[in-house]
Amino acid sequence: MKRILICLMTILALMLGTAVSSNAAAVTVQTGAVISDMSFTSGVPAGVVLCRSATYTAAAALDANSVIEMVPIPKGAMVLDVVLHVSALGVDRTVDVGDGDNVDRFFDGIVATSATNSSFLDDAASTALHYIYTAKDTIDAKILGGTFPIAAVVSVDVYYKMVDGFITDESDAFD
Numbered sequence: 001m002k003r004i005l006i007c008l009m010t011i012l013a014l015m016l017g018t019a020v021s022s023n024a025a026a027v028t029v030q031t032g033a034v035i036s037d038m039s040f041t042s043g044v045p046a047g048v049v050l051c052r053s054a055t056y057t058a059a060a061a062l063d064a065n066s067v068i069e070m071v072p073i074p075k076g077a078m079v080l081d082v083v084l085h086v087s088a089l090g091v092d093r094t095v096d097v098g099d100g101d102n103v104d105r106f107f108d109g110i111v112a113t114s115a116t117n118s119s120f121l122d123d124a125a126s127t128a129l130h131y132i133y134t135a136k137d138t139i140d141a142k143i144l145g146g147t148f149p150i151a152a153v154v155s156v157d158v159y160y161k162m163v164d165g166f167i168t169d170e171s172d173a174f175d
Contacts, residue, residue, distance in 0.1 A: 023050045026065035031056050034069045034138055046137045047161055049080065055155040056141075062148035069138040070156045073099070077160040078132045082120040082139065085155040090111065092145040097156065109144070132163060 014064075033054040040050060062136045073079070086095055089112040097120075098105035098156040105128045120128070141154050148154075 002048065003078075005038065010080065019102050025063040026067070027062055028067045028069065029056065029062065030069040030138075031071070031139055032070045036116065036142055037072055037073050039072070044162055046163060049161050050077075051137075052155055053157045055153060058148050058150050059153045061150045062143060062170050064144060064146050064148075065142050066148055068141045068143075068148075070097075070154070071139050071158050073137050073139055073158065073160065074162070075133055075136050076162050078130050079120075079128070080104070080130070080156075080164045081159040082115075083117050083157040083159075084110060084118045084120075084141070085153075085157075086110070086112045086116050087128045087153040089143070089152055090146060090149060093142045093148075095154065096142040096144060098142070099133075099139055101137070103142050105139065106139070117143060 031054040054070045093112045094109040096104040097107040
């Protein structure tokens with residue numbers, strides 16, 4: 001039965017433009033932004049703030065610990081802010097936002113009992129401030145504490161600038 005459910009979720013996700021992979025009961029899904037893997041960094045001068053946004057609406061309920069790969073992030077990007085928008089997910093549901101190396105790099109345990117909006121600059125630990133990606137990755141949302149209900153919505157806006165090969169701060173010019 002579980003395999004049938006995963007197959008059905010995969011078919012549905014492909015029809016909706018998202019990808020699904022199985023990981024025990026939890027799954028990993030991708031938004032269209034990740035599937036397209038489009039990079040908008042070519043020809044962009046260092047320091048220009050870019051924004052990638054994505055929204056995922058669950059066509060079927062996702063098990064707890066499922067991961068939603070929201071947006072691709074290029075090598076050399078310095079993250080300036082991550083803004084999270086989540087619909088009401090139900091009692092005891094929380095959301096972590098991070099990447100492939102650290103699932104809660106930007107948000108750890110955002111309560112999503114009711115709809116919420118959170119800015120990394122307001123809520124996150126200072127260790128992730130101005131984090132620079134040394135390899136291509138994705139910004140991910142992980143659902144904890146229960147299922148991600150059908151029709152639930154999670155959106156992110158990721159603000160970053162390219163710094164790979166450029167000075168990252170005015171003080172670098174004087175070192």
